Amino acid sequence: MHRIGYVLSQGFQMMALATQTVFEYANLAAGPAFYTLENFSEAGGDVRSSLGLAVDTRALGRGSRADTWIVAGVNDPVESPAEPGVLHFLRRRGLQARRVAGICTGGFVLAEAGLLSGRRATTHWAFARDLRDRFEDIRVEDDRIFVIDGPVWTSAGMTAGLDLALAMVEQDLGNEVARSVARKLVMPQHRSGGQSQHSEMLALAPKSDRIQAALAFARANLGRPLGVEDLAAHAHLSPRQFSRVFTAETGQSPAKAIEALRLEAARLMIEQSRHPMEVIAKETGFRDRRHLREAFMRGFGTPPQAVRRAVR
Template identity: 45%
Template structure:
Protein backbone atom coordinates (compact mmCIF):
# COMPACT_ATOMS: atom_id res chain seq x y z
CA UNK A 1 0.00 0.00 0.00
CA UNK A 2 1.23 3.59 -0.57
CA UNK A 3 2.95 5.09 2.43
CA UNK A 4 2.64 8.80 3.10
CA UNK A 5 4.23 9.38 6.49
CA UNK A 6 2.82 12.25 8.52
CA UNK A 7 6.08 13.68 9.78
CA UNK A 8 8.78 16.17 8.92
CA UNK A 9 11.48 14.46 6.81
CA UNK A 10 14.84 13.91 8.52
CA UNK A 11 13.40 14.43 12.02
CA UNK A 12 14.71 11.46 13.96
CA UNK A 13 12.98 10.47 17.19
CA UNK A 14 15.26 8.94 19.82
CA UNK A 15 13.63 6.09 21.77
CA UNK A 16 15.17 4.59 24.91
CA UNK A 17 13.82 1.12 25.75
CA UNK A 18 14.65 0.31 29.37
CA UNK A 19 15.47 -3.31 30.24
CA UNK A 20 16.78 -5.03 33.38
CA UNK A 21 17.39 -8.59 34.58
CA UNK A 22 14.36 -10.92 34.22
CA UNK A 23 12.61 -8.53 31.83
CA UNK A 24 9.76 -9.97 29.75
CA UNK A 25 11.25 -10.75 26.34
CA UNK A 26 8.24 -9.73 24.24
CA UNK A 27 7.82 -6.49 26.20
CA UNK A 28 11.13 -5.44 24.63
CA UNK A 29 11.21 -7.15 21.24
CA UNK A 30 7.56 -6.49 20.35
CA UNK A 31 7.70 -2.66 20.48
CA UNK A 32 11.26 -2.60 19.12
CA UNK A 33 10.17 -4.59 16.06
CA UNK A 34 7.24 -2.22 15.46
CA UNK A 35 9.52 0.82 15.44
CA UNK A 36 12.18 -1.00 13.40
CA UNK A 37 9.57 -2.02 10.81
CA UNK A 38 8.34 1.57 10.63
CA UNK A 39 11.95 2.61 9.93
CA UNK A 40 12.26 0.06 7.14
CA UNK A 41 8.94 0.92 5.51
CA UNK A 42 9.30 4.69 5.67
CA UNK A 43 12.95 4.85 4.62
CA UNK A 44 12.37 2.31 1.86
CA UNK A 45 9.26 4.00 0.46
CA UNK A 46 10.21 7.65 0.85
CA UNK A 47 13.98 7.65 0.60
CA UNK A 48 14.37 9.64 3.82
CA UNK A 49 16.18 8.96 7.05
CA UNK A 50 14.51 6.37 9.30
CA UNK A 51 12.18 8.20 11.72
CA UNK A 52 13.32 6.36 14.87
CA UNK A 53 16.69 5.91 16.58
CA UNK A 54 16.26 2.89 18.86
CA UNK A 55 18.42 2.30 21.91
CA UNK A 56 17.93 -0.65 24.25
CA UNK A 57 19.49 0.30 27.57
CA UNK A 58 20.06 -1.36 30.93
CA UNK A 59 21.67 -0.57 34.29
CA UNK A 60 25.37 -1.29 34.05
CA UNK A 61 25.36 -1.02 30.26
CA UNK A 62 25.66 -4.71 29.57
CA UNK A 63 23.43 -7.49 28.33
CA UNK A 64 20.52 -8.66 30.45
CA UNK A 65 18.97 -12.09 30.63
CA UNK A 66 15.23 -12.05 30.03
CA UNK A 67 12.90 -14.20 32.12
CA UNK A 68 12.67 -16.59 29.15
CA UNK A 69 16.42 -17.24 29.46
CA UNK A 70 17.49 -15.36 26.33
CA UNK A 71 20.22 -12.74 26.69
CA UNK A 72 19.51 -9.30 25.25
CA UNK A 73 22.23 -6.90 24.17
CA UNK A 74 21.85 -3.51 25.84
CA UNK A 75 23.79 -0.29 26.06
CA UNK A 76 24.35 1.89 29.13
CA UNK A 77 21.67 4.15 30.56
CA UNK A 78 21.67 7.37 28.57
CA UNK A 79 22.62 10.68 30.26
CA UNK A 80 19.78 12.45 32.06
CA UNK A 81 20.15 15.70 30.10
CA UNK A 82 20.37 14.15 26.65
CA UNK A 83 17.41 14.96 24.36
CA UNK A 84 14.86 12.16 24.13
CA UNK A 85 11.61 11.69 22.26
CA UNK A 86 10.20 8.56 23.92
CA UNK A 87 11.10 6.63 27.05
CA UNK A 88 9.62 3.13 26.98
CA UNK A 89 9.89 0.94 30.09
CA UNK A 90 9.43 -2.80 29.63
CA UNK A 91 7.87 -5.09 32.24
CA UNK A 92 8.54 -8.57 33.46
CA UNK A 93 9.38 -10.65 36.50
CA UNK A 94 12.22 -8.30 37.36
CA UNK A 95 10.01 -5.20 37.47
CA UNK A 96 9.50 -5.35 41.22
CA UNK A 97 13.22 -5.42 41.94
CA UNK A 98 13.82 -2.72 39.36
CA UNK A 99 11.16 -0.45 40.87
CA UNK A 100 12.84 -0.87 44.27
CA UNK A 101 16.21 0.36 42.91
CA UNK A 102 16.46 4.06 43.92
CA UNK A 103 19.12 4.85 41.33
CA UNK A 104 17.12 3.33 38.49
CA UNK A 105 13.91 5.04 39.61
CA UNK A 106 15.78 8.35 39.72
CA UNK A 107 17.03 7.72 36.19
CA UNK A 108 13.49 7.00 34.96
CA UNK A 109 12.24 10.19 36.62
CA UNK A 110 15.07 12.25 35.17
CA UNK A 111 14.76 10.88 31.64
CA UNK A 112 11.01 11.39 31.76
CA UNK A 113 11.54 15.12 32.24
CA UNK A 114 13.54 15.21 28.99
CA UNK A 115 11.16 13.02 26.97
CA UNK A 116 8.28 14.21 24.82
CA UNK A 117 6.33 11.17 26.02
CA UNK A 118 6.77 8.22 28.36
CA UNK A 119 5.38 4.71 27.96
CA UNK A 120 5.38 1.39 29.77
CA UNK A 121 4.52 -2.17 28.85
CA UNK A 122 2.94 -4.57 31.33
CA UNK A 123 4.50 -4.28 34.82
CA UNK A 124 6.81 -1.54 33.59
CA UNK A 125 4.03 0.64 35.01
CA UNK A 126 5.43 -0.12 38.48
CA UNK A 127 8.63 1.73 37.58
CA UNK A 128 6.68 4.72 36.29
CA UNK A 129 4.55 4.70 39.43
CA UNK A 130 7.60 4.46 41.71
CA UNK A 131 8.99 7.52 39.92
CA UNK A 132 5.74 9.40 40.64
CA UNK A 133 4.90 9.70 36.95
CA UNK A 134 1.48 8.08 37.27
CA UNK A 135 0.18 10.02 40.27
CA UNK A 136 -3.34 11.28 39.51
CA UNK A 137 -3.30 9.61 36.10
CA UNK A 138 -5.16 6.73 34.49
CA UNK A 139 -2.94 3.72 33.88
CA UNK A 140 -3.02 0.13 32.63
CA UNK A 141 -0.95 -2.92 33.44
CA UNK A 142 -1.28 -6.68 33.11
CA UNK A 143 -4.66 -7.75 34.47
CA UNK A 144 -2.96 -10.03 37.03
CA UNK A 145 -1.20 -7.05 38.60
CA UNK A 146 -3.90 -4.37 38.52
CA UNK A 147 -4.90 -4.85 42.16
CA UNK A 148 -1.28 -4.86 43.28
CA UNK A 149 -0.49 -1.67 41.39
CA UNK A 150 -3.55 0.06 42.84
CA UNK A 151 -2.68 -1.10 46.36
CA UNK A 152 0.97 -0.06 46.22
CA UNK A 153 0.28 3.26 44.50
CA UNK A 154 -3.15 4.53 45.57
CA UNK A 155 -2.65 7.84 43.71
CA UNK A 156 -2.76 5.93 40.41
CA UNK A 157 -6.15 5.39 38.72
CA UNK A 158 -5.64 1.81 37.58
CA UNK A 159 -7.91 0.62 34.77
CA UNK A 160 -8.09 -3.19 34.44
CA UNK A 161 -9.76 -3.46 31.03
CA UNK A 162 -7.97 -1.44 28.31
CA UNK A 163 -5.13 -2.77 26.18
CA UNK A 164 -3.45 0.61 26.61
CA UNK A 165 -4.22 3.98 28.16
CA UNK A 166 -3.02 7.43 27.13
CA UNK A 167 -3.22 10.14 29.78
CA UNK A 168 -1.51 13.27 28.55
CA UNK A 169 2.01 12.38 27.50
CA UNK A 170 2.04 9.17 29.56
CA UNK A 171 1.10 5.89 27.86
CA UNK A 172 0.73 2.59 29.71
CA UNK A 173 -0.24 -0.79 28.33
CA UNK A 174 -1.43 -4.15 29.55
CA UNK A 175 0.42 -7.45 29.43
CA UNK A 176 3.01 -8.82 27.02
CA UNK A 177 1.65 -8.58 23.44
CA UNK A 178 -0.13 -5.32 24.24
CA UNK A 179 3.25 -3.65 23.87
CA UNK A 180 2.82 -4.19 20.14
CA UNK A 181 -0.60 -2.49 20.25
CA UNK A 182 0.93 0.40 22.19
CA UNK A 183 3.85 0.81 19.79
CA UNK A 184 1.49 0.77 16.78
CA UNK A 185 -0.55 3.53 18.44
CA UNK A 186 2.62 5.58 18.96
CA UNK A 187 3.61 5.08 15.31
CA UNK A 188 0.12 6.15 14.24
CA UNK A 189 0.40 9.29 16.37
CA UNK A 190 3.82 10.11 14.90
CA UNK A 191 3.59 9.04 11.29
CA UNK A 192 -0.11 8.62 10.52
CA UNK A 193 -2.53 5.78 10.06
CA UNK A 194 -1.20 4.62 6.68
CA UNK A 195 2.26 3.91 8.09
CA UNK A 196 0.90 2.22 11.23
CA UNK A 197 -1.42 0.08 9.12
CA UNK A 198 1.45 -0.89 6.81
CA UNK A 199 3.53 -1.95 9.83
CA UNK A 200 0.62 -3.95 11.26
CA UNK A 201 0.09 -5.71 7.94
CA UNK A 202 3.78 -6.51 7.63
CA UNK A 203 3.83 -7.97 11.14
CA UNK A 204 0.52 -9.79 10.50
CA UNK A 205 -1.21 -8.23 13.52
CA UNK A 206 -4.28 -6.04 14.00
CA UNK A 207 -3.76 -2.28 13.98
CA UNK A 208 -6.65 -2.23 16.45
CA UNK A 209 -7.77 -5.52 17.92
CA UNK A 210 -11.36 -6.63 17.41
CA UNK A 211 -13.47 -6.50 20.54
CA UNK A 212 -12.65 -2.92 21.38
CA UNK A 213 -9.14 -3.25 22.82
CA UNK A 214 -10.22 -5.00 26.01
CA UNK A 215 -7.53 -7.15 27.64
CA UNK A 216 -9.96 -10.05 27.58
CA UNK A 217 -13.65 -10.34 26.93
CA UNK A 218 -16.29 -10.42 29.61
CA UNK A 219 -17.36 -13.82 28.38
CA UNK A 220 -13.80 -15.12 28.69
CA UNK A 221 -13.42 -13.78 32.21
CA UNK A 222 -16.61 -15.61 33.22
CA UNK A 223 -15.36 -18.93 31.89
CA UNK A 224 -13.92 -19.70 35.32
CA UNK A 225 -17.50 -20.69 36.19
CA UNK A 226 -18.18 -22.56 32.95
CA UNK A 227 -18.95 -25.86 34.69
CA UNK A 228 -21.55 -24.29 36.98
CA UNK A 229 -23.02 -21.41 35.00
CA UNK A 230 -21.92 -21.95 31.39
CA UNK A 231 -25.45 -22.71 30.16
CA UNK A 232 -26.79 -19.69 32.02
CA UNK A 233 -24.21 -17.41 30.41
CA UNK A 234 -25.17 -18.71 26.97
CA UNK A 235 -28.80 -17.95 27.75
CA UNK A 236 -27.97 -14.47 29.07
CA UNK A 237 -26.01 -13.60 25.91
CA UNK A 238 -29.00 -14.66 23.82
CA UNK A 239 -31.41 -12.51 25.89
CA UNK A 240 -29.45 -9.35 26.70
CA UNK A 241 -32.40 -7.13 25.79
CA UNK A 242 -34.79 -9.05 28.02
CA UNK A 243 -35.56 -9.13 31.72
CA UNK A 244 -32.40 -10.31 33.48
CA UNK A 245 -33.47 -9.52 37.02
CA UNK A 246 -32.12 -11.56 39.92
CA UNK A 247 -35.36 -13.49 40.27
CA UNK A 248 -35.31 -14.49 36.59
CA UNK A 249 -31.70 -15.63 36.74
CA UNK A 250 -32.16 -17.54 39.99
CA UNK A 251 -35.20 -19.32 38.57
CA UNK A 252 -33.25 -20.17 35.43
CA UNK A 253 -30.45 -21.62 37.57
CA UNK A 254 -32.92 -23.54 39.74
CA UNK A 255 -31.92 -21.83 42.96
CA UNK A 256 -33.30 -19.38 45.46
CA UNK A 257 -32.25 -15.78 44.89
CA UNK A 258 -30.05 -15.79 47.98
CA UNK A 259 -28.28 -19.05 47.10
CA UNK A 260 -27.83 -18.01 43.49
CA UNK A 261 -26.30 -14.64 44.40
CA UNK A 262 -23.87 -16.26 46.83
CA UNK A 263 -22.84 -19.15 44.60
CA UNK A 264 -22.52 -16.99 41.51
CA UNK A 265 -20.25 -14.50 43.26
CA UNK A 266 -18.14 -17.35 44.65
CA UNK A 267 -17.75 -18.90 41.19
CA UNK A 268 -17.11 -15.74 39.14
CA UNK A 269 -15.84 -13.14 41.59
CA UNK A 270 -18.55 -10.65 40.58
CA UNK A 271 -22.22 -10.16 41.34
CA UNK A 272 -24.82 -11.22 38.77
CA UNK A 273 -25.68 -7.57 38.13
CA UNK A 274 -22.06 -6.66 37.44
CA UNK A 275 -21.59 -9.65 35.14
CA UNK A 276 -24.67 -8.70 33.12
CA UNK A 277 -23.50 -5.11 32.83
CA UNK A 278 -20.14 -6.29 31.48
CA UNK A 279 -21.76 -8.66 28.98
CA UNK A 280 -24.09 -5.91 27.79
CA UNK A 281 -21.19 -3.49 27.53
CA UNK A 282 -19.19 -5.99 25.50
CA UNK A 283 -22.11 -6.49 23.12
CA UNK A 284 -22.48 -2.72 22.79
CA UNK A 285 -18.76 -2.28 22.08
CA UNK A 286 -18.98 -4.89 19.36
CA UNK A 287 -22.03 -3.21 17.80
CA UNK A 288 -20.44 0.24 17.96
CA UNK A 289 -17.24 -0.92 16.28
CA UNK A 290 -18.81 -3.20 13.66
CA UNK A 291 -22.06 -1.47 12.66
CA UNK A 292 -23.55 1.92 11.86
CA UNK A 293 -26.64 1.44 14.02
CA UNK A 294 -27.69 4.53 16.00
CA UNK A 295 -26.38 4.58 19.56
CA UNK A 296 -29.94 4.67 20.92
CA UNK A 297 -30.82 1.51 19.00
CA UNK A 298 -27.70 -0.27 20.25
CA UNK A 299 -28.55 0.66 23.84
CA UNK A 300 -31.98 -0.90 23.45
CA UNK A 301 -30.76 -4.05 21.71
CA UNK A 302 -28.07 -4.65 24.34
CA UNK A 303 -30.49 -4.27 27.23
CA UNK A 304 -29.47 -0.91 28.65
CA UNK A 305 -32.96 0.48 28.14
CA UNK A 306 -31.81 4.00 27.39
CA UNK A 307 -28.87 5.72 25.75
CA UNK A 308 -28.11 7.56 29.00
CA UNK A 309 -27.86 4.31 30.98
CA UNK A 310 -25.41 2.91 28.44
CA UNK A 311 -23.42 6.14 28.49
CA UNK A 312 -23.05 5.90 32.28
CA UNK A 313 -21.81 2.31 32.00
CA UNK A 314 -19.26 3.31 29.39
CA UNK A 315 -18.06 6.20 31.54
CA UNK A 316 -17.76 4.03 34.64
CA UNK A 317 -16.13 0.96 33.07
CA UNK A 318 -14.36 2.34 29.98
CA UNK A 319 -13.73 5.99 30.94
CA UNK A 320 -15.20 7.10 27.61
CA UNK A 321 -18.55 7.64 25.91
CA UNK A 322 -20.20 5.39 23.29
CA UNK A 323 -19.73 8.12 20.67
CA UNK A 324 -16.03 8.53 21.43
CA UNK A 325 -15.59 4.77 21.52
CA UNK A 326 -17.12 4.46 18.04
CA UNK A 327 -14.95 7.27 16.73
CA UNK A 328 -11.85 5.49 18.01
CA UNK A 329 -12.62 1.88 17.15
CA UNK A 330 -15.38 1.98 14.54
CA UNK A 331 -14.79 0.18 11.28
Protein backbone atom coordinates in the same frame (compact mmCIF):
# COMPACT_ATOMS: atom_id res chain seq x y z
CA MET B 1 14.67 13.46 15.30
CA HIS B 2 12.63 11.84 18.06
CA ARG B 3 14.74 9.78 20.47
CA ILE B 4 13.19 6.67 22.03
CA GLY B 5 14.94 5.05 24.98
CA TYR B 6 14.01 1.51 25.98
CA VAL B 7 14.65 0.71 29.64
CA LEU B 8 15.44 -2.98 30.10
CA SER B 9 15.90 -4.94 33.32
CA GLN B 10 17.33 -8.41 33.84
CA GLY B 11 14.70 -10.93 32.78
CA PHE B 12 12.78 -8.45 30.63
CA GLN B 13 10.04 -9.86 28.41
CA MET B 14 11.22 -10.20 24.80
CA MET B 15 7.90 -9.06 23.36
CA ALA B 16 8.75 -5.49 24.39
CA LEU B 17 11.48 -5.35 21.76
CA ALA B 18 8.97 -6.29 19.06
CA THR B 19 7.53 -2.79 19.39
CA GLN B 20 10.79 -1.39 18.01
CA THR B 21 9.75 -2.73 14.61
CA VAL B 22 6.77 -0.35 14.66
CA PHE B 23 9.14 2.61 14.85
CA GLU B 24 11.49 1.06 12.28
CA TYR B 25 8.69 0.82 9.72
CA ALA B 26 7.42 4.27 10.64
CA ASN B 27 10.83 5.61 9.61
CA LEU B 28 10.51 3.85 6.25
CA ALA B 29 6.96 5.15 5.70
CA ALA B 30 7.78 8.71 6.76
CA GLY B 31 10.69 9.14 4.34
CA PRO B 32 13.47 10.82 6.30
CA ALA B 33 13.95 8.82 9.49
CA PHE B 34 11.98 10.35 12.36
CA TYR B 35 12.91 7.99 15.20
CA THR B 36 16.19 6.88 16.73
CA LEU B 37 16.13 4.01 19.20
CA GLU B 38 18.53 3.01 21.96
CA ASN B 39 18.45 0.42 24.73
CA PHE B 40 19.31 1.39 28.32
CA SER B 41 19.64 -0.44 31.63
CA GLU B 42 20.65 0.26 35.21
CA ALA B 43 24.34 -0.54 34.77
CA GLY B 44 24.70 -0.89 31.01
CA GLY B 45 26.25 -3.82 29.16
CA ASP B 46 24.49 -7.07 28.39
CA VAL B 47 21.00 -7.54 29.81
CA ARG B 48 19.40 -10.95 29.44
CA SER B 49 15.77 -11.41 28.56
CA SER B 50 13.50 -14.01 30.15
CA LEU B 51 14.34 -16.18 27.14
CA GLY B 52 18.08 -15.86 27.83
CA LEU B 53 18.95 -13.66 24.85
CA ALA B 54 21.47 -10.92 25.75
CA VAL B 55 20.94 -7.35 24.53
CA ASP B 56 23.64 -4.67 24.69
CA THR B 57 22.58 -1.53 26.57
CA ARG B 58 23.86 1.85 27.72
CA ALA B 59 23.88 2.72 31.42
CA LEU B 60 21.23 5.15 32.65
CA GLY B 61 22.81 8.34 33.95
CA ARG B 62 22.89 12.11 33.78
CA GLY B 63 23.69 12.07 30.09
CA SER B 64 20.83 9.75 29.16
CA ARG B 65 18.35 11.58 26.97
CA ALA B 66 15.13 10.56 25.24
CA ASP B 67 11.93 12.17 24.05
CA THR B 68 10.06 8.97 24.87
CA TRP B 69 11.09 6.45 27.53
CA ILE B 70 9.60 2.97 27.17
CA VAL B 71 9.96 0.57 30.11
CA ALA B 72 9.83 -3.13 29.30
CA GLY B 73 7.98 -5.52 31.59
CA VAL B 74 9.05 -8.82 33.14
CA ASN B 75 7.19 -12.11 33.38
CA ASP B 76 6.35 -11.63 37.08
CA PRO B 77 6.61 -8.11 38.52
CA VAL B 78 5.79 -9.37 42.01
CA GLU B 79 8.78 -11.71 42.15
CA SER B 80 11.05 -9.35 40.16
CA PRO B 81 10.70 -5.82 41.58
CA ALA B 82 12.16 -2.84 39.73
CA GLU B 83 15.89 -2.22 40.01
CA PRO B 84 16.83 0.72 42.32
CA GLY B 85 18.88 2.52 39.67
CA VAL B 86 16.01 2.40 37.20
CA LEU B 87 13.57 3.79 39.78
CA HIS B 88 16.00 6.57 40.73
CA PHE B 89 16.40 7.58 37.10
CA LEU B 90 12.69 7.54 36.31
CA ARG B 91 11.81 9.57 39.41
CA ARG B 92 14.25 12.28 38.37
CA ARG B 93 13.99 12.21 34.61
CA GLY B 94 10.90 10.27 33.54
CA LEU B 95 8.43 13.13 33.36
CA GLN B 96 11.00 15.48 31.84
CA ALA B 97 10.56 13.58 28.59
CA ARG B 98 7.68 14.16 26.22
CA ARG B 99 6.31 10.70 27.06
CA VAL B 100 7.06 7.80 29.35
CA ALA B 101 5.47 4.41 28.82
CA GLY B 102 5.25 1.02 30.50
CA ILE B 103 4.68 -2.01 28.28
CA CYS B 104 2.80 -4.86 29.95
CA THR B 105 4.12 -5.17 33.53
CA GLY B 106 6.47 -2.26 32.88
CA GLY B 107 3.61 -0.30 34.41
CA PHE B 108 4.68 -1.66 37.80
CA VAL B 109 8.07 0.06 37.37
CA LEU B 110 6.34 3.36 36.61
CA ALA B 111 4.13 2.83 39.65
CA GLU B 112 7.10 2.13 41.94
CA ALA B 113 8.76 5.28 40.62
CA GLY B 114 5.64 7.28 41.53
CA LEU B 115 4.85 8.24 37.93
CA LEU B 116 1.37 6.69 38.00
CA SER B 117 0.25 8.34 41.23
CA GLY B 118 -3.23 9.81 40.73
CA ARG B 119 -3.34 8.60 37.13
CA ARG B 120 -5.23 6.06 35.05
CA ALA B 121 -3.24 3.02 33.94
CA THR B 122 -3.48 -0.56 32.73
CA THR B 123 -1.28 -3.65 32.72
CA HIS B 124 -1.48 -7.33 31.86
CA TRP B 125 -4.85 -8.61 33.07
CA ALA B 126 -3.20 -11.34 35.18
CA PHE B 127 -1.47 -8.70 37.33
CA ALA B 128 -4.10 -5.95 37.35
CA ARG B 129 -5.36 -6.87 40.82
CA ASP B 130 -1.79 -6.84 42.18
CA LEU B 131 -1.24 -3.36 40.74
CA ARG B 132 -4.52 -2.15 42.24
CA ASP B 133 -3.80 -3.65 45.65
CA ARG B 134 -0.22 -2.37 45.88
CA PHE B 135 -0.88 1.15 44.58
CA GLU B 136 -4.25 2.37 45.80
CA ASP B 137 -3.80 5.86 44.32
CA ILE B 138 -3.74 4.48 40.76
CA ARG B 139 -6.98 4.05 38.83
CA VAL B 140 -6.30 0.65 37.26
CA GLU B 141 -8.38 0.08 34.13
CA ASP B 142 -7.70 -3.59 33.59
CA ASP B 143 -9.95 -3.95 30.55
CA ARG B 144 -7.99 -1.59 28.29
CA ILE B 145 -5.50 -2.40 25.55
CA PHE B 146 -3.62 0.76 26.46
CA VAL B 147 -4.24 3.90 28.48
CA ILE B 148 -2.94 7.42 27.89
CA ASP B 149 -3.01 9.80 30.85
CA GLY B 150 -1.16 12.96 29.96
CA PRO B 151 2.47 12.12 29.21
CA VAL B 152 2.21 8.66 30.79
CA TRP B 153 1.25 5.68 28.63
CA THR B 154 0.66 2.10 29.78
CA SER B 155 -0.32 -1.00 27.84
CA ALA B 156 -1.84 -4.37 28.55
CA GLY B 157 0.15 -7.54 28.05
CA MET B 158 2.22 -8.81 25.17
CA THR B 159 0.87 -7.74 21.75
CA ALA B 160 -0.95 -4.74 23.22
CA GLY B 161 2.45 -3.04 23.29
CA LEU B 162 2.33 -3.01 19.48
CA ASP B 163 -0.93 -1.09 19.63
CA LEU B 164 0.59 1.39 22.06
CA ALA B 165 3.61 1.92 19.79
CA LEU B 166 1.37 2.34 16.75
CA ALA B 167 -0.71 4.94 18.63
CA MET B 168 2.52 6.84 19.33
CA VAL B 169 3.33 6.79 15.61
CA GLU B 170 -0.14 8.08 14.82
CA GLN B 171 0.26 10.89 17.33
CA ASP B 172 3.69 11.82 15.96
CA LEU B 173 3.31 11.28 12.22
CA GLY B 174 -0.40 11.04 11.51
CA ASN B 175 -2.97 8.42 10.60
CA GLU B 176 -1.66 7.62 7.11
CA VAL B 177 1.80 6.66 8.36
CA ALA B 178 0.28 4.58 11.17
CA ARG B 179 -1.97 2.76 8.69
CA SER B 180 1.00 2.09 6.42
CA VAL B 181 2.94 0.59 9.32
CA ALA B 182 -0.03 -1.59 10.33
CA ARG B 183 -0.35 -2.92 6.78
CA LYS B 184 3.35 -3.73 6.51
CA LEU B 185 3.34 -5.53 9.86
CA VAL B 186 0.17 -7.42 8.88
CA MET B 187 -1.58 -6.18 11.98
CA PRO B 188 -5.30 -6.86 11.58
CA GLN B 189 -6.26 -3.35 12.60
CA HIS B 190 -5.22 -0.38 14.66
CA ARG B 191 -6.98 -1.30 17.89
CA SER B 192 -8.22 1.58 19.98
CA GLY B 193 -7.20 1.77 23.63
CA GLY B 194 -10.75 1.10 24.76
CA GLN B 195 -10.88 -2.42 23.37
CA SER B 196 -11.12 -5.31 25.77
CA GLN B 197 -8.04 -7.42 26.57
CA HIS B 198 -9.90 -10.40 28.02
CA SER B 199 -13.27 -12.06 28.42
CA GLU B 200 -15.52 -10.77 31.17
CA MET B 201 -16.66 -14.33 31.97
CA LEU B 202 -13.04 -15.33 32.55
CA ALA B 203 -12.39 -12.21 34.59
CA LEU B 204 -15.31 -12.86 36.92
CA ALA B 205 -14.18 -16.47 37.53
CA PRO B 206 -16.85 -17.55 40.05
CA LYS B 207 -16.01 -20.58 42.16
CA SER B 208 -19.42 -22.18 42.71
CA ASP B 209 -21.58 -23.92 40.12
CA ARG B 210 -24.57 -21.83 41.18
CA ILE B 211 -22.93 -18.51 40.35
CA GLN B 212 -21.44 -19.91 37.13
CA ALA B 213 -24.90 -21.08 36.09
CA ALA B 214 -26.43 -17.68 36.88
CA LEU B 215 -23.78 -15.92 34.77
CA ALA B 216 -24.27 -18.36 31.89
CA PHE B 217 -28.02 -17.68 32.07
CA ALA B 218 -27.35 -13.93 32.07
CA ARG B 219 -25.03 -14.11 29.08
CA ALA B 220 -27.60 -16.07 27.10
CA ASN B 221 -30.36 -13.57 27.93
CA LEU B 222 -28.69 -10.15 27.72
CA GLY B 223 -31.50 -8.78 25.55
CA ARG B 224 -34.00 -9.06 28.38
CA PRO B 225 -34.12 -7.28 31.77
CA LEU B 226 -31.92 -9.05 34.29
CA GLY B 227 -32.49 -8.15 37.91
CA VAL B 228 -30.95 -9.71 41.00
CA GLU B 229 -34.19 -11.59 41.54
CA ASP B 230 -33.90 -13.28 38.12
CA LEU B 231 -30.31 -14.33 38.69
CA ALA B 232 -30.97 -15.43 42.26
CA ALA B 233 -33.90 -17.60 41.18
CA HIS B 234 -31.71 -19.28 38.57
CA ALA B 235 -29.08 -19.94 41.23
CA HIS B 236 -31.75 -21.20 43.69
CA LEU B 237 -30.77 -18.58 46.28
CA SER B 238 -32.58 -15.67 47.87
CA PRO B 239 -31.73 -12.27 46.32
CA ARG B 240 -29.91 -11.18 49.44
CA GLN B 241 -27.90 -14.39 49.71
CA PHE B 242 -27.16 -14.36 45.97
CA SER B 243 -25.80 -10.80 46.07
CA ARG B 244 -23.57 -11.64 49.02
CA VAL B 245 -22.18 -14.84 47.48
CA PHE B 246 -21.82 -13.27 44.02
CA THR B 247 -19.81 -10.32 45.33
CA ALA B 248 -17.64 -12.57 47.49
CA GLU B 249 -16.79 -14.85 44.55
CA THR B 250 -16.33 -12.29 41.77
CA GLY B 251 -15.36 -9.08 43.54
CA GLN B 252 -18.18 -7.23 41.74
CA SER B 253 -21.84 -6.54 42.38
CA PRO B 254 -24.32 -8.39 40.15
CA ALA B 255 -25.39 -5.13 38.48
CA LYS B 256 -21.82 -4.16 37.61
CA ALA B 257 -21.03 -7.63 36.29
CA ILE B 258 -24.14 -7.71 34.09
CA GLU B 259 -23.28 -4.32 32.61
CA ALA B 260 -19.77 -5.57 31.88
CA LEU B 261 -21.21 -8.61 30.08
CA ARG B 262 -23.57 -6.36 28.11
CA LEU B 263 -20.68 -4.09 27.13
CA GLU B 264 -18.55 -7.03 26.03
CA ALA B 265 -21.38 -8.41 23.90
CA ALA B 266 -22.07 -4.97 22.40
CA ARG B 267 -18.39 -4.42 21.62
CA LEU B 268 -18.18 -7.77 19.82
CA MET B 269 -21.27 -6.95 17.75
CA ILE B 270 -19.83 -3.54 16.86
CA GLU B 271 -16.54 -5.10 15.79
CA GLN B 272 -17.94 -8.11 13.96
CA SER B 273 -21.22 -6.96 12.42
CA ARG B 274 -22.74 -4.08 10.48
CA HIS B 275 -25.85 -3.80 12.65
CA PRO B 276 -26.99 -0.26 13.47
CA MET B 277 -26.29 0.96 17.00
CA GLU B 278 -30.01 0.89 17.82
CA VAL B 279 -30.15 -2.84 17.02
CA ILE B 280 -26.98 -3.57 18.99
CA ALA B 281 -28.33 -1.66 21.98
CA LYS B 282 -31.58 -3.64 21.93
CA GLU B 283 -29.85 -7.02 21.46
CA THR B 284 -27.49 -6.47 24.38
CA GLY B 285 -29.99 -5.07 26.87
CA PHE B 286 -29.45 -1.32 26.68
CA ARG B 287 -32.48 0.98 26.55
CA ASP B 288 -31.43 2.74 23.37
CA ARG B 289 -28.44 4.05 21.43
CA ARG B 290 -27.86 6.86 23.91
CA HIS B 291 -27.82 4.47 26.88
CA LEU B 292 -25.30 2.28 24.99
CA ARG B 293 -23.03 5.25 24.37
CA GLU B 294 -23.17 6.35 28.01
CA ALA B 295 -22.23 2.84 29.17
CA PHE B 296 -19.39 2.66 26.63
CA MET B 297 -17.95 5.96 27.81
CA ARG B 298 -18.21 4.83 31.41
CA GLY B 299 -16.76 1.38 30.77
CA PHE B 300 -14.22 1.92 28.00
CA GLY B 301 -13.65 5.67 27.92
CA THR B 302 -14.47 5.79 24.21
CA PRO B 303 -17.76 5.96 22.23
CA PRO B 304 -18.98 2.88 20.32
CA GLN B 305 -18.64 4.72 17.00
CA ALA B 306 -14.90 5.08 17.61
CA VAL B 307 -14.53 1.32 18.02
CA ARG B 308 -16.39 0.71 14.75
CA ARG B 309 -14.23 3.27 12.92
CA ALA B 310 -11.07 1.63 14.26
CA VAL B 311 -12.21 -1.79 13.05
CA ARG B 312 -13.02 -0.48 9.59
